[in-house]
Amino acid sequence: MKRKHKRLLFVALGILILAAAASLILFAFKDNIVFFLSPTEITEKSKKNEISPQQRLRIGGLVEKGSLTKGVINRFKVTDLNKSIIVEFKGLLPDLFREGQGIVAEGRYNNAVFTASEVLAKHDETYMPPEVAEALKRSGKWKPTLEK
Amino acid sequence: MIVEIGHFSLVLALFIAGLQGTLPIIGAHQNNHSLMAVATPAAIIQFILILGSFIALTYAFLVSDFSVINVASNSHTEKPTLYKISGVWGNHEGSMLLFALIIAGYGAAIAVFGKNLRPTLKVRILGVQALIGTGILAFILLTSNPFLRLTPAPVNGKGLNPLLQDPGLAFHPPLLYLGYVGLSLTFSFAVAALIEGRVDAAWARWVRPWTLAAWGFLTGGIVLGSWWAYYELGWGGWWFWDPVENASFMPWLAATALLHSAIVSEKRDGLKAWTIFLAIIAFGLSLLGTFLVRSGVITSVHAFASDPTRGVFILLLLIVTIGGAFILFAWRGPTLKGAGLFQPVSREGGLVINNFLLTVAAASILLGTLYPLFIDVLKLGKVSVGAPYFESVFVPMMIPMIAIMGLAPLLKWKRGDFKTAIEKLKFAIALSVIGGLFVWILIDRASAFTSLGMTISLWLLTATLTELAGRIKLFRSSLRESINQLFRQTRASWGMTLAHAGLAIAIAGITASSSWKVESIQIMKFGDQVNVAGYNYTLKHVREIQGPNYKALRGTFIVNKGDDINWVLEPEKRFYTDPVMTTTEAAIRPTFLGDLYAVVGDRDEKSGGYITRIYFNPLVPWMWTGAIIMVLGAGISLTDRRHRVGAPSSNKIPAPGIPAE
Numbered sequence: 001m002k003r004k005h006k007r008l009l010f011v012a013l014g015i016l017i018l019a020a021a022a023s024l025i026l027f028a029f030k031d032n033i034v035f036f037l038s039p040t041e042i043t044e045k046s047k048k049n050e051i052s053p054q055q056r057l058r059i060g061g062l063v064e065k066g067s068l069t070k071g072v073i074n075r076f077k078v079t080d081l082n083k084s085i086i087v088e089f090k091g092l093l094p095d096l097f098r099e100g101q102g103i104v105a106e107g108r109y110n111n112a113v114f115t116a117s118e119v120l121a122k123h124d125e126t127y128m129p130p131e132v133a134e135a136l137k138r139s140g141k142w143k144p145t146l147e148k
Numbered sequence: 149m150i151v152e153i154g155h156f157s158l159v160l161a162l163f164i165a166g167l168q169g170t171l172p173i174i175g176a177h178q179n180n181h182s183l184m185a186v187a188t189p190a191a192i193i194q195f196i197l198i199l200g201s202f203i204a205l206t207y208a209f210l211v212s213d214f215s216v217i218n219v220a221s222n223s224h225t226e227k228p229t230l231y232k233i234s235g236v237w238g239n240h241e242g243s244m245l246l247f248a249l250i251i252a253g254y255g256a257a258i259a260v261f262g263k264n265l266r267p268t269l270k271v272r273i274l275g276v277q278a279l280i281g282t283g284i285l286a287f288i289l290l291t292s293n294p295f296l297r298l299t300p301a302p303v304n305g306k307g308l309n310p311l312l313q314d315p316g317l318a319f320h321p322p323l324l325y326l327g328y329v330g331l332s333l334t335f336s337f338a339v340a341a342l343i344e345g346r347v348d349a350a351w352a353r354w355v356r357p358w359t360l361a362a363w364g365f366l367t368g369g370i371v372l373g374s375w376w377a378y379y380e381l382g383w384g385g386w387w388f389w390d391p392v393e394n395a396s397f398m399p400w401l402a403a404t405a406l407l408h409s410a411i412v413s414e415k416r417d418g419l420k421a422w423t424i425f426l427a428i429i430a431f432g433l434s435l436l437g438t439f440l441v442r443s444g445v446i447t448s449v450h451a452f453a454s455d456p457t458r459g460v461f462i463l464l465l466l467i468v469t470i471g472g473a474f475i476l477f478a479w480r481g482p483t484l485k486g487a488g489l490f491q492p493v494s495r496e497g498g499l500v501i502n503n504f505l506l507t508v509a510a511a512s513i514l515l516g517t518l519y520p521l522f523i524d525v526l527k528l529g530k531v532s533v534g535a536p537y538f539e540s541v542f543v544p545m546m547i548p549m550i551a552i553m554g555l556a557p558l559l560k561w562k563r564g565d566f567k568t569a570i571e572k573l574k575f576a577i578a579l580s581v582i583g584g585l586f587v588w589i590l591i592d593r594a595s596a597f598t599s600l601g602m603t604i605s606l607w608l609l610t611a612t613l614t615e616l617a618g619r620i621k622l623f624r625s626s627l628r629e630s631i632n633q634l635f636r637q638t639r640a641s642w643g644m645t646l647a648h649a650g651l652a653i654a655i656a657g658i659t660a661s662s663s664w665k666v667e668s669i670q671i672m673k674f675g676d677q678v679n680v681a682g683y684n685y686t687l688k689h690v691r692e693i694q695g696p697n698y699k700a701l702r703g704t705f706i707v708n709k710g711d712d713i714n715w716v717l718e719p720e721k722r723f724y725t726d727p728v729m730t731t732t733e734a735a736i737r738p739t740f741l742g743d744l745y746a747v748v749g750d751r752d753e754k755s756g757g758y759i760t761r762i763y764f765n766p767l768v769p770w771m772w773t774g775a776i777i778m779v780l781g782a783g784i785s786l787t788d789r790r791h792r793v794g795a796p797s798s799n800k801i802p803a804p805g806i807p808a809e
Contacts, residue, residue, distance in 0.1 A: 006489075006490075006491070006492060009492050010492065010497075010500060013492075013501065013504075014504055017501075017504055017505060017508055018508060021508045021509075021511075021512055021541070021545060024512070024540065024541045024544055024545070025512050025515060025516075025541055027540070028516075028536070028537045028540040028541045029519070029533075029537065031536070031540075032533065032534065032536040032537040032540065033519075033531050033532075033533060033537075034531060034532045034533070034534060035529060035530070035531050036529070036530035036531060036532060058530075058532055070750050070752065070753075070759070071671070071752055071754075071759070072669055072670060072671055072759060090669060091383075091669055091761065092382060092383075092669075092732070092747060092749045092759065092761050094381075095311070095382075095729065095730045095731050095732055096729065106532070106534070134530060
């Protein structure tokens with residue numbers, strides 16, 4: 001093979017890898033993008049039947065004070081100070097989980113209960129997850145003082 | 149007083165770095181030796197100044213000088229000494245100072261050990277390194293100064309985040325920075341070579357050990373972080389595809405590619421432009437990681453509290469550094485013609501394909517990490533891209549890569565023979581296929597994915613050992629001769645064998661732990677028993693204990709299996725008061741086949757029992773062992789005498805057929 005041919009072969013191989021990677025990425029994006037909704041949006045969308053029970057969602061907001069019951073399945077409410085959503089989570093809550101604090105939960109919404117497979121609270125307690133701030137802004141309850 | 153000296157020497161270091169970043173580069177251009185002579189002493193003085201500054205901050209932490217804002221916000225008198233020291237880099241400002249210290253440290257190392265480097269190349273490297281340092285030092289002094297005072301000084305500090313009060317995490321940042329910043333040096337090498345318009349084997353010979361060192365530190369840092377997450381967060385997981393984890397993983401992939409393409413540049417005088425390109429990309433990804441972690445643009449469990457000005461500054465630094473390097477690359481790159489011609493089926497060919505796969509994998513992770521940001525900027529909603537995306541994109545790309553990784557070392561440089569290599573590997577092929585089928589048929593809960601994972605793990609291990617056996621002429625000469633040969637292998641070739649075998653072992657661990665994890669969550673009263681993966685756990689009691697700066701609930705589990713095993717597992721839930729926070733300390737008992745992992749949680753008011761979470765995490769110890777072997781491989785390779793020999797022997801290009809590295 002001449003130098004030119006060899007280079008052509010590598011270029012073709014490169015394009016092949018890129019094409020394979022691109023299709024993998026597109027395929028993965030189609031199935032694995034998780035949309036973030038505020039409690040108000042979830043309530044509204046579920047009224048209009050726009051949420052399927054299979055769809056993975058993220059919700060964010062503050063843990064409503066006095067709403068937490070711990071157990072093998074933990075139950076609490078997440079609020080954007082406008083609407084709140086009941087969340088159930090099996091397992092141990094993160095160490096930084098506290099009532100009144102901002103959290104993000106990922107899971108599925110069905111029959112007015114959000115079953116979370118993952119609950120994120122931050123390592124840094126002074127940190128407000130951007131999604132939570134966004135949820136509060138969307139509900140019009142955002143106060144800059146919440147962002148310590 | 150000492151704090152002011154520290155502050156002052158940091159300002160001085162900025163000026164020295166500014167001089168070091170300009171005068172020698174101008175000098176090298178004009179062939180002005182007195183300007184060029186600035187570089188070496190400046191690099192050493194700059195390092196000493198930043199070191200002084202770092203020691204001053206450490207001193208402030210040790211004596212708990214709460215008149216310094218940084219100390220007051222991150223330390224406390226009752227904290228153990230180790231965590232007073234690690235508190236220095238356990239916060240944004242201090243960690244940036246450590247970052248600057250390491251940049252200057254690598255520069256000083258080149259100033260001292262780079263005697264054999266071509267003088268113009270050396271001063272250009274030191275110049276570029278100092279320019280990066282100037283950017284970081286300016287960033288520290290303008291936006292993140294750790295020496296600012298606080299009046300009146302509080303009686304006590306706010307304390308360090310208890311999650312960071314952990315031996316694993318005390319050393320995670322320094323290792324990670326040694327890795328990240330090590331890539332700044334290879335970047336400086338690349339830019340200096342572009343300015344000079346010359347990339348030769350001597351250049352590549354210098355780049356290789358520094359890339360290897362950076363790669364080893366980066367691997368160690370990532371693994372330490374992952375290990376910490378595994379035992380500290382109490383979820384039994386060790387990798388979450390969190391943006392901040394990705395931020396360290398992308399430079400690692402690029403550094404791995406760079407490590408291998410630098411071999412081709414050194415040994416075969418080829419892939420020069422590609423090596424330069426990778427060196428720029430690798431450091432670019434390190435800077436991008438720094439930006440993602442510190443700007444707060446992306447939701448992550450690890451993010452520092454955010455400050456927009458810092459984000460903008462780092463973004464600017466990123467654009468100037470990487471943009472500048474790419475412009476230079478576009479201008480000078482085309483002149484870098486490689487001499488090493490090779491056939492597609494050759495060791496170079498394999499390395500090229502794997503380099504490409506690694507780079508594309510890094511790019512796909514980058515896309516997934518930044519995608520939520522794009523969508524947000526375009527006002528299309530808030531989305532997140534989680535583990536399922538990364539797993540379904542990354543894993544399929546790694547399968548062909550590992551297939552080639554086993555094969556390529558058995559191909560000759562320049563022109564390999566596919567048939568001969570396959571002939572040599574028939575035992576490895578048979579063994580890995582049989583192993584995969586064995587897993588598929590005989591083990592419960594084995595999916596096609598699990599069997600495939602085990603097959604490629606076995607393939608990589610057996611192919612790596614086959615390659616070693618071929619080099620020592622095992623079964624082709626007497627056993628004694630083979631053993632003699634074994635001891636005569638170069639350290640660099642041991643590095644390859646160990647790193648590849650280590651990865652194989654780690655892959656087995658990764659596959660098993662993600663396929664066969666057993667989890668059990670329940671409420672247990674004292675005396676209650678639960679069986680997890682064949683082990684019987686009895687909760688004996690939960691007691692309150694007093695630690696140095698925390699109180700804790702310590703659960704005691706008795707673990708039985710048959711008559712021989714009678715272990716005690718004691719997980720804790722700790723309550724810190726400065727700052728107020730609880731942490732989980734999982735109790736882990738490693739066995740050959742997996743980790744026994746127990747966590748004790750809150751008391752259940754209704755039943756009076758405790759919520760417990762028990763896992764069996766199969767082959768997780770293999771993963772850590774494999775990773776340690778990989779780092780060990782990097783370390784052994786670094787001690788190879790040929791890596792330490794500088795330029796003088798550079799015209800001696802080894803003949804084809806020399807052992808793989």
